[in-house]
Amino acid sequence: MRTTLEYIFVLIALLITTFLTSAQTSEKESGKFVVVLDAGHGGHDSGNIGSGYKEKDIALKIVKDIGNSLEKNKDIKVIYTRDKDVFVTLRGRAKIANDADADLFVSVHCNAHNSSANGTETFVLGLHANQRNFEIAKKENEVIFLESDYEKHYEGFNPNSPESFITLSLMQEDYLDNSIRLARHIEDNFKAQQKRKSRGVKQAGFWVLHNTYMPSVLVETGFLTYKQEGAYLNSKNGQTKMSKSITDAILDYKKQLDFNVGEDLYQVNSAEALSDAPQIIDNVVFKVQIAASSKLLEPKSYNFKGLEDVSREKVGDFYKYYYGYTSDYSSIQQMHIEAKSKGYKDCFVVAFKDGKKIDVDHALKSASN
Incomplete structure (x- = not known):
């Protein structure tokens, strides 16, 4: 127990140091609401493959649709963690968002399961509330193993260890409320606009959410392993509709934030x-x-x-x-x-x-x- 606690305190100290260094060097474009869009996986990491569809390709198409729509708003600056089929490390994705001093981080993915599970779900950072959420986070975090020298870069974080998740929610607590607010907008839009099955807003220990220092969400747009849903997400029509729901949610969130925080009358x-x-x-x-x-x-x-x-x-x-x-x-x-x-x-x-x-x-x- 003592060894575990010592590990946790050391990791927290390292994370705080990383955050302070990033915060000091970041500079946001004045007057812009900065949104970092993150297409999950990429390059040699194809992500989930269900019914022959590749998660990395679908996520990128949805993200680029979102970006194209948001860029029509002169008050919004869009930054992509990747805009083509390349591999980007988890720490690299987080660094892009932190260096931009982003106002929002939105990561887009597709789900998979060895059952008939289907529907959308949007995650915010938190200790896994149940075993399934832990397994989802574990699966997404395992991309760490595809990186060289991952032990060095992730300070001993082990995606397979429940103890490693204890520290993940501590640094993001200040942003949780706004993360939940955006996540609810997204899930409500999936359900109301597109008539998709929503599995709701959930919490899990995703490393990339933990290391971004702004409101952050990870969107699972559906299950590629569910035949009808996989086909829908792989279609241009499905991608356009899912991206619209996410775009509208971001714009609604920004409007609500402007109203609440102080940029109105x-x-x-x-x-x-x-x-x-x-x-x-x-x-x-x-x-x-x-x-x-x-x-x-x-x-x-x-x-x-x-x-x-x-x-x-x-x-x-x-x-x-x-x-x-x-x-x-x-x-x-x-x-x-x-x-x-x-x-x-x-x-x-x-x-x-x-x-x-x-x-x-x-x-x-x-x-x-």
Whole structure:
């Protein structure tokens, strides 16, 4: 047990060092919302092969369709981890996203199983909730073994060892809530737009999600081993429809994030634009949501980078953590800036009335009427 704990602490330290180095050298194109699109597998790694279809080819076609659509938006910059049939290491994919200081990382794959399993599922990072999720993550992570000197590059991470997954969720906890938000948009679109069977949003320990320091999802667009689904995903029509659902989900996510975080009329990021005058909204409480996690943490300052006045709320299987508690909108804006300065770059202001969450703009508009 002691040896396992020592291994975990050493690995965490190495990961933190890697993250800090990457963060210091990254530079994002000013004013752009950066989306990194990752087509799974490639080159000598064909991925799943079901009914004669190659995962690497289907994933690349879907990703390029998504990119072509997103690039029509002048506010979005698209970066591909690969745009042709080449092999890219998992660490190379993560490095591309981190160096770009991306706002989103979306990895596209196709599933396989030795049964009649079918349907889509979108994963966010987390400890495997069940054996099947562990097996899926293990299968995707085993591409590590195709790399030379993988022991050196992955600091002893073993895709076949459950203990290796313990550390995977720790570094991505700050981004979990937004990752889940995007994943739900994607799965909802598959179901509503394309009438596909959705297996839901799930958590598993994918290495490539763990080492990207932004909201990240891995999309399994369907099972190539299920004859009808494999044929659909291998068709131009199927690829176009699946890419549309993912594209629309990204655009909806960005719109929602802009609205919540501060790029619209009511949420202002600039300290110079904030007023010091109190703006009290009766019967409304504002908080800054700083994190969401499957882990139960004590709302103490030492767990949240020195922030005081942290509260916790359980929502489903996750815990949401908030900074601040005030009816003064001017005050919560200052708290929002402070939380971002502490490293919670994806935090956002939320509003509650009578204990129920409401839209921030609704709270502000109701106060002006």
